[in-house]
Amino acid sequence: MNNRIRVAIQKSGRLSDLSLELLQNCGLRFARSKDKLYWYGKDFPIDLLLVRDDDIPRLLLDGVCELGIVGENIAQEVMLESAPDEHITQLRKLPFGGCRLSIAVSEGSKIKSLTDLEGCRIATSYPALTCSLLAKQGIKAKTVKFSGSVEIAPGMGIADAISDLVSTGTTLRANHLVELEVLFESTAALYGQLSSLNEDKRTLLDRLLARLDGVLLAAESKYVMLHAPIDAVEEITRLLPGAENPTLINLEGMPGRVALHAVCRETVFWEHLEALKSAGASAILVLPVEKMLA
Ligand code: PRT
Ligand code: ZN
Numbered sequence: 001m002n003n004r005i006r007v008a009i010q011k012s013g014r015l016s017d018l019s020l021e022l023l024q025n026c027g028l029r030f031a032r033s034k035d036k037l038y039w040y041g042k043d044f045p046i047d048l049l050l051v052r053d054d055d056i057p058r059l060l061l062d063g064v065c066e067l068g069i070v071g072e073n074i075a076q077e078v079m080l081e082s083a084p085d086e087h088i089t090q091l092r093k094l095p096f097g098g099c100r101l102s103i104a105v106s107e108g109s110k111i112k113s114l115t116d117l118e119g120c121r122i123a124t125s126y127p128a129l130t131c132s133l134l135a136k137q138g139i140k141a142k143t144v145k146f147s148g149s150v151e152i153a154p155g156m157g158i159a160d161a162i163s164d165l166v167s168t169g170t171t172l173r174a175n176h177l178v179e180l181e182v183l184f185e186s187t188a189a190l191y192g193q194l195s196s197l198n199e200d201k202r203t204l205l206d207r208l209l210a211r212l213d214g215v216l217l218a219a220e221s222k223y224v225m226l227h228a229p230i231d232a233v234e235e236i237t238r239l240l241p242g243a244e245n246p247t248l249i250n251l252e253g254m255p256g257r258v259a260l261h262a263v264c265r266e267t268v269f270w271e272h273l274e275a276l277k278s279a280g281a282s283a284i285l286v287l288p289v290e291k292m293l294a
Pocket of ligand 2: 052053054
């Protein structure tokens with residue numbers, strides 16, 4: 001096992017499918033075991049451990065696995081509660097699992113701003129993170145730890161406010177709560193326990209990270225092909241989001257017009273296409289990029 005890397009991902013929940021898909025897009029294939037807790041890496045010495053998301057930072061800190069994909073909200077909470085010499089490193093922020101940790105209060109509450117929270121009871125699954133973020137703003141609040149259904153606490157009279165994850169805000173509205181202030185923006189991230197890595201594992205990690213960077217870059221990149229008047233090439237290149245050094249190809253029988261191919265490293269919106277058309281572009285094609293190695 002000494003030269004294999006273990007990656008912990010969420011077994012079942014919001015991050016499970018996207019974490020697995022991301023690793024599969026990096027070329028990893030797994031032999032799925034029946035108990036579904038441990039999947040052996042087939043062509044790459046990287047294995048998977050499927051666990052509850054809350055356990056992932058601790059598994060890293062204890063050296064049970066070298067890598068883990070978990071929300072920054074959980075990683076921050078566990079790190080704030082761990083010993084000063086315990087540390088995990090955020091290796092890459094990932095483009096999924098986006099949410100925010102917000103303070104919310106009942107509709108019509110007397111609490112109108114963060115300063116009104118001084119001395120109030122806040123129900124949360126993230127007491128350490130909430131206290132630390134509020135302390136940075138000079139507010140001392142008391143927290144009541146909830147491991148789920150935090151949103152019912154104010155209605156039950158258990159707390160004056162909550163500090164909970166929000167994405168669409170539907171849960172807050174359904175419980176007659178209003179979002180007062182965002183404390184922390186979170187996404188999923190890849191974390192590592194780097195102190196335990198020998199040279200072989202370090203090399204393996206570098207290979208995985210290079211592939212991951214390629215997958216992440218490809219996900220936001222598009223390959224754009226269009227026809228353009230030669231004298232508009234400069235303007236058209238400027239209009240392509242994040243594009244550099246386009247390839248120009250002569251068009252047979254169309255003097256004065258060229259085919260322009262470019263990789264856009266940002267999202268291509270309809271507004272971009274309309275602006276390109278106004279600048280003289282025609283036959284515009286936008287294609288997905290599957291893999292990219294910088
Ligand atoms: O069983 P296990 O412990 O592994 O899973 P879990 O139930 O604790 O976690 P899960 O799958 O719900 O969430 C995993 C991670 O997804 C979280 O740690 C966050 O990093 C991230 N995430 C993204 C969210 C949300 N969005 C989210 N909306 N986690 C929770 N929520 C909750 C929110 O608190 C609310 O109660 O989902 C509810 C719906 O949100 P609204 O605002 O859309 O109504
Ligand atoms: Zn959890």
